[in-house]
Amino acid sequence: MTINQDTFTGEYSYSIDAKGRVNIPAKFRQSLAPENDQTFVITRGMDSCIWVYPLTAWQIIEDDLKDLSAISGINRSFIRNTVRYASSVAFDKQGRIMLSANLLDYAQLKNDALIIGMVNKIEIWDPKVLAKVDKQNLEMDSSEYDELADKIIL
Amino acid sequence: MTINQDTFTGEYSYSIDAKGRVNIPAKFRQSLAPENDQTFVITRGMDSCIWVYPLTAWQIIEDDLKDLSAISGINRSFIRNTVRYASSVAFDKQGRIMLSANLLDYAQLKNDALIIGMVNKIEIWDPKVLAKVDKQNLEMDSSEYDELADKIIL
DNA sequence: ATAGATTATGGGTGATTGTGGGTAAACTAT
DNA sequence: ATAGTTTACCCACAATCACCCATAATCTAT
Numbered sequence: 230m231t232i233n234q235d236t237f238t239g240e241y242s243y244s245i246d247a248k249g250r251v252n253i254p255a256k257f258r259q260s261l262a263p264e265n266d267q268t269f270v271i272t273r274g275m276d277s278c279i280w281v282y283p284l285t286a287w288q289i290i291e292d293d294l295k296d297l298s299a300i301s302g303i304n305r306s307f308i309r310n311t312v313r314y315a316s317s318v319a320f321d322k323q324g325r326i327m328l329s330a331n332l333l334d335y336a337q338l339k340n341d342a343l344i345i346g347m348v349n350k351i352e353i354w355d356p357k358v359l360a361k362v363d364k365q366n367l368e369m370d371s372s373e374y375d376e377l378a379d380k381i382i383l
Numbered sequence: 384m385t386i387n388q389d390t391f392t393g394e395y396s397y398s399i400d401a402k403g404r405v406n407i408p409a410k411f412r413q414s415l416a417p418e419n420d421q422t423f424v425i426t427r428g429m430d431s432c433i434w435v436y437p438l439t440a441w442q443i444i445e446d447d448l449k450d451l452s453a454i455s456g457i458n459r460s461f462i463r464n465t466v467r468y469a470s471s472v473a474f475d476k477q478g479r480i481m482l483s484a485n486l487l488d489y490a491q492l493k494n495d496a497l498i499i500g501m502v503n504k505i506e507i508w509d510p511k512v513l514a515k516v517d518k519q520n521l522e523m524d525s526s527e528y529d530e531l532a533d534k535i536i537l
Numbered sequence: 538a539t540a541g542a543t544t545a546t547g548g549g550t551g552a553t554t555g556t557g558g559g560t561a562a563a564c565t566a567t
Numbered sequence: 568a569t570a571g572t573t574t575a576c577c578c579a580c581a582a583t584c585a586c587c588c589a590t591a592a593t594c595t596a597t
Contacts, residue, residue, distance in 0.1 A: 243545075248547095252544085252545060255543075255544060324544075324545085325546090
């Protein structure tokens with residue numbers, strides 16, 4: 230019954246309520262390893278979406294950041310921008326997390342959210358934004374996409 | 384419920400009142416380890432911002448300074464400039480700390496402060512100054528920034 | 538098919554947080 | 568010493584959040 234811990238696949242659509250809360254799919258909650266303490270870290274993703282990490286996965290990133298020298302200005306900027314929008318959230322008794330106005334705005338989220346398992350993390354999208362971004366990526370690099378498929382698909 | 388002690392992430396914006404007080408985000412207060420005794424050490428940061436260390440973290444810096452030979456003039460200058468602007472502050476019952484006129488001036492702070500968790504320390508910025516500094520850093524070293532992202536982001 | 542459990546969604550309430558200001562003690566400078 | 572200024576500590580209030588309960592829809596197992 231137990232799949233790989235901290236591994237997420239599949240797509241789910243939920244509504245965002247007036248308080249800014251979204252449900253985390255029950256399957257994702259169950260595959261979150263117990264040492265995460267029901268806690269995720271949410272932050273800005275690289276496209277206009279929200280990234281959701283299991284707490285322990287995020288701590289690996291933090292540990293790497295600690296090793297960067299503070300003398301270099303570019304290092305400081307990198308640390309700042311990586312950590313700046315991140316916050317840890319535990320889901321409530323109903324399995325929801327609260328999204329800050331800042332993140333909702335960044336990901337252009339209104340009432341509906343599409344939650345997608347990305348293997349080691351989770352993405353939260355506005356449906357329309359996702360469609361647009363994916364289309365752009367495919368148009369730009371379709372041959373590279375096919376190469377990847379050739380290497381990886383069984 | 385307990386996250387990593389003395390680890391800070393996220394961005395918060397607060398106002399600086401007429402007395403020079405700023406709020407320390409509740410989350411940061413909670414993740415400050417008890418042996419710090421609700422005390423931070425504030426000093427000049429490397430960019431035009433204020434750096435805020437947990438007391439115990441700062442004590443490690445002081446210990447390292449003690450090991451530097453006082454014979455070397457450059458050592459003495461380094462020690463002097465590292466310690467010169469540092470002072471320890473405990474936050475009041477409302478969770479605020481007082482910033483000296485000297486530090487406020489150095490960081491060009493007026494009415495609004497942006498407080499950013501930088502993993503093992505905290506930065507206090509004027510919003511406009513931060514935008515300018517970050518932009519400069521990115522323009523100068525964008526390729527190095529991308530390399531860092533490639534190495535560290537999961 | 539039915540009963541029981543789980544899930545998704547909405548709302549209520551007390552506690553916490555951010556912010557302003559008041560007052561008395563402590564400190565400075567004449 | 569005294570007047571003026573600064574600091575430490577206290578109280579107050581509005582907004583927000585964490586936590587609880589309720590309900591309808593969906594799933595599970597017999």
